[in-house]
Amino acid sequence: MAAKKKAVVLLSGGLDSATTLAIARQEGFECHALSFDYGQRHKTELVAARRVARSLGAFEHKVATLDMGFIGGSALTDPGLSVPNTPTTGIPITYVPARNTVFLAMALAWAEVLGACELFIGVNAVDYSGYPDCRPAFLQAFEALANLATKAGVEGEGFHIRAPLLHLSKAEIIKVGLGLGVDYRETFSCYAPKEGGRPCGVCDACRLRSKGFADAGLVDPAGV
Amino acid sequence: MAAKKKAVVLLSGGLDSATTLAIARQEGFECHALSFDYGQRHKTELVAARRVARSLGAFEHKVATLDMGFIGGSALTDPGLSVPNTPTTGIPITYVPARNTVFLAMALAWAEVLGACELFIGVNAVDYSGYPDCRPAFLQAFEALANLATKAGVEGEGFHIRAPLLHLSKAEIIKVGLGLGVDYRETFSCYAPKEGGRPCGVCDACRLRSKGFADAGLVDPAGV
Numbered sequence: 001m002a003a004k005k006k007a008v009v010l011l012s013g014g015l016d017s018a019t020t021l022a023i024a025r026q027e028g029f030e031c032h033a034l035s036f037d038y039g040q041r042h043k044t045e046l047v048a049a050r051r052v053a054r055s056l057g058a059f060e061h062k063v064a065t066l067d068m069g070f071i072g073g074s075a076l077t078d079p080g081l082s083v084p085n086t087p088t089t090g091i092p093i094t095y096v097p098a099r100n101t102v103f104l105a106m107a108l109a110w111a112e113v114l115g116a117c118e119l120f121i122g123v124n125a126v127d128y129s130g131y132p133d134c135r136p137a138f139l140q141a142f143e144a145l146a147n148l149a150t151k152a153g154v155e156g157e158g159f160h161i162r163a164p165l166l167h168l169s170k171a172e173i174i175k176v177g178l179g180l181g182v183d184y185r186e187t188f189s190c191y192a193p194k195e196g197g198r199p200c201g202v203c204d205a206c207r208l209r210s211k212g213f214a215d216a217g218l219v220d221p222a223g224v
Numbered sequence: 225m226a227a228k229k230k231a232v233v234l235l236s237g238g239l240d241s242a243t244t245l246a247i248a249r250q251e252g253f254e255c256h257a258l259s260f261d262y263g264q265r266h267k268t269e270l271v272a273a274r275r276v277a278r279s280l281g282a283f284e285h286k287v288a289t290l291d292m293g294f295i296g297g298s299a300l301t302d303p304g305l306s307v308p309n310t311p312t313t314g315i316p317i318t319y320v321p322a323r324n325t326v327f328l329a330m331a332l333a334w335a336e337v338l339g340a341c342e343l344f345i346g347v348n349a350v351d352y353s354g355y356p357d358c359r360p361a362f363l364q365a366f367e368a369l370a371n372l373a374t375k376a377g378v379e380g381e382g383f384h385i386r387a388p389l390l391h392l393s394k395a396e397i398i399k400v401g402l403g404l405g406v407d408y409r410e411t412f413s414c415y416a417p418k419e420g421g422r423p424c425g426v427c428d429a430c431r432l433r434s435k436g437f438a439d440a441g442l443v444d445p446a447g448v
Contacts, residue, residue: 097337108322109295138373144369145369149324
């Protein structure tokens with residue numbers, strides 16, 4: 001029997017990354033899920049990531065510690081900055097500088113050692129929050145970089161960056177995930193959870209999630 | 225008086241990155257030096273980095289913790305793998321997967337928040353150890369990525385990746401550094417220090433360093 005092909009899947013514990021993991025599993029990959037404790041105020045998402053990794057059958061799940069707190073500049077990692085509770089224009093204050101670059105770089109390092117050729121990331125360019133590192137051009141540039149940066153890229157098969165949600169709306173993502181058996185009760189999307197870990201219902205992430213379920217004609221089972 | 229232009233300088237504490245910091249200082253940059261505690265066995269280099277940052281007048285110096293130990297696969301981070309003490313062919317076992325990609329990604333995140341447009345890295349493509357992420361094509365690809373990945377790249381001035389040692393031999397690097405007042409006694413290059421932190425004298429890093437001083441007709445003041 002041929003060995004199963006391996007993939008590294010970035011898993012935040014949110015709706016998008018859970019759906020991405022389900023897609024990678026359905027494609028037959030042995031999935032190595034990777035989350036980061038990067039000083040985010042919404043650590044509840046790491047608990048969700050653990051649940052999701054288990055229930056969607058990830059082969060293993062690692063949480064890497066990444067010190068991004070010294071960098072500051074984002075409402076997600078800097079306690080001195082508030083998460084907006086109404087829509088803003090332009091690139092929002094919840095943008096964590098170069099976050100997807102850092103996350104994909106770590107995923108690439110792990111993929112190289114595992115012998116995984118695919119890196120899955122749950123970004124999407126439709127209902128995204130205006131982050132520059134969620135755009136197709138960014139992903140293409142990272143793939144080009146990955147294949148120059150590594151032993152496996154230079155001497156081996158090379159890497160593919162897979163973003164299966166890229167052109168889907170939030171409602172479409174939810175429908176795909178439900179079709180693949182994702183239990184969205186297990187996922188967590190809020191940037192600024194209340195005490196006890198309940199979602200705030202008003203941050204960008206909560207708003208996009210609510211709108212996604214509403215557009216799909218569904219009720220969010222996490223009950224936001 | 226115009227504000228001083230800012231640069232983030234990756235500083236390992238070795239000969240190359242110290243010289244790079246001296247060059248960035250001479251060009252008039254306010255230098256924000258960045259080192260990583262990534263589980264490397266040669267932590268002595270972090271002590272050296274602190275010394276070098278101070279004596280070369282870095283504006284500030286941060287050491288970021290980065291969990292790369294779970295990744296394994298490199299003699300620099302995996303205690304189960306030995307650092308070779310004779311030359312090897314191909315990409316060596318001391319290669320840390322995607323290390324420069326991860327380091328530059330973190331530097332980029334910090335640069336974006338600082339409003340720094342230049343990222344300095346002390347790689348060179350002449351006397352390098354055969355690492356794929358020390359090649360010019362890699363640096364160009366990272367610069368392209370940086371300008372797609374970030375708010376500053378998309379909306380602002382953009383970033384430049386500066387590798388002033390890229391085409392210099394180790395002997396040339398040493399001469400440039402001496403001209404700029406680098407005290408190489410303060411730097412540390414060894415991958416596999418002996419007890420008490422003394423360099424082993426036989427790893428790739430020690431060999432390249434010795435050869436550099438010998439080729440420059442000099443004696444290593446660190447007395448390796």
